[in-house]
Amino acid sequence: MTTGLGASHPRLPPRFAAGLLAAGLVALFLLQLAHSSDLWGSFDLGEVLRGLGAMLGLADPLGADVPIEPGAPQDHSQDALEMRLWRTLTAAGVGALLALAGALLQGLFRNGLASPSLIGVTAGANLGAFVAMLALSGHAHWALWGLGDSGPWLVTLAALAGALGVSGVVVLLGLRGPRPSVATLLLVGVAINTLIAGLLSALQDLVLGDNAAMSALQSWTFGTLYSRQAWHAGLVGLGLLLTVPVIPLVATELDLLASGEDDARALGVATHRTRILVLFAAAVATASAVASAGQIGFVGLVIPHMVRALVGSGHRAVLPLSVLAGAVFLLACDLAQVLVTGDRPLHPGVLMSLIGGPIFLWILLAGLRRSRTW
Amino acid sequence: MISLQPESRSIRPAAARWVCTVLLALCAGLAGCRDRSPPTPRPGAAPPAAGFPRTVALPDGSEVELADRPRRVVVANTALVDASLELLATDRIVALCDQARTWSSLAAHPEIWAGRPTFRHFDAETILAYSPDLVLCSPFSQLETVHVLRGLGIQVVKLADPTTIDELGPRLTLLGRLFDTEERAAELRQDLDARIAALRTRAASREHRPSLVAYSRLGEEGWTMGSGTLIHAAIELAGFENAVAAVGREGARRLPLEDLLALDPEWLLVPAAFGEEDGLSQSSVQRDPRLARLRARRNDRIVAIHPWLFSTTSHEIVTAAEQLAVRLD
Structure with a gap:
């Protein structure tokens, strides 16, 4: 089986693909806000626009014109629409960030199996979040440092700190020595990931009998897009703001690195600087995504392959299109699971594995078929 | 061979940066603009009930x-x-x-x-x-x-x-x-207190507190409850001694078969299956040849209660204690 990136042949002009993805993103955004549920019914486009307008103070909130009857329950349509907005923005942002991180790391490691989990970011986020959750559920109350009332913030911040801390350790250890190589970095990542996986298993094992704590840990492990708030969307927005500007600084360099570090250096690529920039962007992107929505696998692994299958392997197209495609893919999956599974929804991580696994297999088999024909 | 030309035309990065900035600004704007203060009582709403707020x-x-x-x-x-x-x-x-x-x-x-x-x-x-x-x-x-x-x-x-x-x-x-x-x-509390008092009186009147282990096994692993759990409290209330707590174990924890054999309790408390007499925990205890010498099994002292009573942390745990206590009469 090939693990390389391969030089696939572009099927679509990148700008056309970008246009399609952008249109898909807008359509999914509106559909996600308007979709019908058994509890809320559906919002029509006018209501969606009015609800968004109300958030900006440009229109009356939804439900404000419902006649008031004494003792009747309050109309929460506007609040529901806002929750959907934060969920939608978070889902799109998380998909975009994970896909970008995957595309960057696959380019750097020149390996199609590289994913954001490789440099320890996901494991670090999980470790931080697990410790915070166990502290909040009373198993390690000492770890709260008196911050027990800031629950949701605490888990997110702990995840962010864990992600950045662990990926920092991986990068520092992996880039030691006079001529650090990506192979060393890869092996350090594997070692640290294994160590943290053991720690996480030990933590889970300690609280197996506590249903509440286990349920929270499980929810985190498979990702969650429920009850997202403005600051979740803001965090992924900040992640995009910090990482998307890195694309033009590394895209051409990653293309040149595809033939090996020595060749790239000979062609004038500052390989060390490129490595640092790519690792920084991948770590920040993954950290802000995982801290906002928990662990959602497969996006970072599959999306860059899908994009390369569409537009070829040039990073100046693959990186920005991965951002768009990741947003579209996670949003589409989230919407699909909401519509299909109804009141028995799946965690996004579960759905991504169920959908992403077969797609990844299909891409690999199609690649093998093409190379045999060639 | 290395090509300095990318294989395909690129998307202009500035556009991506622009989109990202606009999205973030929109996000912050939407979050900040609407008044998030808790809703005030609406005009026309009924006055609060007596004793409220x-x-x-x-x-x-x-x-x-x-x-x-x-x-x-x-x-x-x-x-x-x-x-x-x-x-x-x-x-x-x-x-x-x-x-x-x-x-x-x-x-x-x-x-x-x-x-x-x-x-x-x-x-x-x-x-x-x-x-x-x-x-x-x-x-x-x-x-x-x-x-x-x-x-x-x-x-x-x-x-x-x-x-x-x-x-x-x-x-x-x-x-x-x-x-x-x-x-x-x-x-409800008066009734509950009376039931608890009756159980305590019955338990105090017993000369011997037989040992018991609450045991559930849904796969290979067995589980039990030590001190600090409500089922432990119910076991004690019913007049038994929780054998797991007696050896210093706390909370919900795994109980390997060899530990169960070592404890060899006089009684076993297991969850029954939903709607049936013979649950998985019960049948695994009764049929597992490795547990053939267990005292509770030899003397047919395996008590199966409804799974929700086995796991409840509500006041209905007293019902579980009553069902257990009856077996000692």
Whole structure:
């Protein structure tokens, strides 16, 4: 089986693909806000626009014109629409960030199996979040440092700190020595990931009998897009703001690195600087995504392959299109699971594995078929 | 061969940066613009019920301020379902967590909540659809959801599961005060206290406290409950000695077969299957050849109780204790 990136042949002009993805993103955004549920019914486009307008103070909130009857329950349509907005923005942002991180790391490691989990970011986020959750559920109350009332913030911040801390350790250890190589970095990542996986298993094992704590840990492990708030969307927005500007600084360099570090250096690529920039962007992107929505696998692994299958392997197209495609893919999956599974929804991580696994297999088999024909 | 030309034309990075900035600005703008203060009472709303607004002190030292008598209660903590159903008319409960159908008295009496709404996920959009004025949940229910609901002015009360028999009565009183059904709560508590006192008297009159292990086994692994759990308290209340607690073990924990053999309790307490006499835990204990020499098995002293009673952390644990105590008579 090939693990390389391969030089696939572009099927679509990148700008056309970008246009399609952008249109898909807008359509999914509106559909996600308007979709019908058994509890809320559906919002029509006018209501969606009015609800968004109300958030900006440009229109009356939804439900404000419902006649008031004494003792009747309050109309929460506007609040529901806002929750959907934060969920939608978070889902799109998380998909975009994970896909970008995957595309960057696959380019750097020149390996199609590289994913954001490789440099320890996901494991670090999980470790931080697990410790915070166990502290909040009373198993390690000492770890709260008196911050027990800031629950949701605490888990997110702990995840962010864990992600950045662990990926920092991986990068520092992996880039030691006079001529650090990506192979060393890869092996350090594997070692640290294994160590943290053991720690996480030990933590889970300690609280197996506590249903509440286990349920929270499980929810985190498979990702969650429920009850997202403005600051979740803001965090992924900040992640995009910090990482998307890195694309033009590394895209051409990653293309040149595809033939090996020595060749790239000979062609004038500052390989060390490129490595640092790519690792920084991948770590920040993954950290802000995982801290906002928990662990959602497969996006970072599959999306860059899908994009390369569409537009070829040039990073100046693959990186920005991965951002768009990741947003579209996670949003589409989230919407699909909401519509299909109804009141028995799946965690996004579960759905991504169920959908992403077969797609990844299909891409690999199609690649093998093409190379045999060639 | 290395090509300096990328294989395909690129997307202009500036455009991506632009989109990203606009999205972030929109996000911040939308978040900041709307007034997020809790809703004020609407004109035309009925005046609060007598005794409201009221402040209710919670076991963790915090207080909750109720503006009016709760009329639309959502119960998201399975341990609070039994008491809520007994204290409130079902029309004041607008939704229960889905687990209640399996792990509360509804497992034995499903007709009480037949056709009524339950929810699987404690997420804000779902809960808000029931327009609740009071939400009861456990301390570690989805933190984000609690945060969002409180932000919308909905009272969310987090109550930890009791771990001792003495916490059960005060829990009923507290819920009665939250629901404004103090009289019904007092009646229930009086009845509960009498049942507990009768069990304590019976237990004190016994010369020997036989050893017992609460044991469940749904796969290869066996589980038990040591001290600090409500089932442990029920075992003691029924006049048994919890053999696991006696060797210093606390909380819910694994119990390998060799440890079960080493403890060799006189009695075993296992969960029965739903709607059947012979549950998986029971059959695995009775049929596993490795446990053939277990005292409880040889003397046919395996007590199977309904799984919801085996796992409950509500006042119904006293029913479990009563079912156990009967076996000693």
